[in-house]
Amino acid sequence: MAKKNSNDIKREFAVVIRNAKITAFIFFLLLAPNIVIQVKGLEEIAGLSKDTWFNGAIAGFVIYLGFVFFLWKCPNCGKYPGRGWFRKNCEKCGVELS
Numbered sequence: 875m876a877k878k879n880s881n882d883i884k885r886e887f888a889v890v891i892r893n894a895k896i897t898a899f900i901f902f903l904l905l906a907p908n909i910v911i912q913v914k915g916l917e918e919i920a921g922l923s924k925d926t927w928f929n930g931a932i933a934g935f936v937i938y939l940g941f942v943f944f945l946w947k948c949p950n951c952g953k954y955p956g957r958g959w960f961r962k963n964c965e966k967c968g969v970e971l972s
Contacts, residue, residue, distance in 0.1 A: 878950060881900065948966060951964060953967070
């Protein structure tokens, strides 16, 4: 396999970051109604019960965790690069990510 150049690695990690942000947005989109239900003391929002919204938030959290565990990888070494969307370098191999 050919060695990836710095620009390819940065481009690939930018896609990983974009996907992480989309996944986090979905989670928070499913979580927001739960917060409103708790703060306002409502039983339902948009015709869906608080239990349904809670289950949706749990599903969103599981999806985000799945992303972190299975897709949050360094494009160079394929290992967990460390926490944070604003990572500059991989903790494992030291390659520049952004």
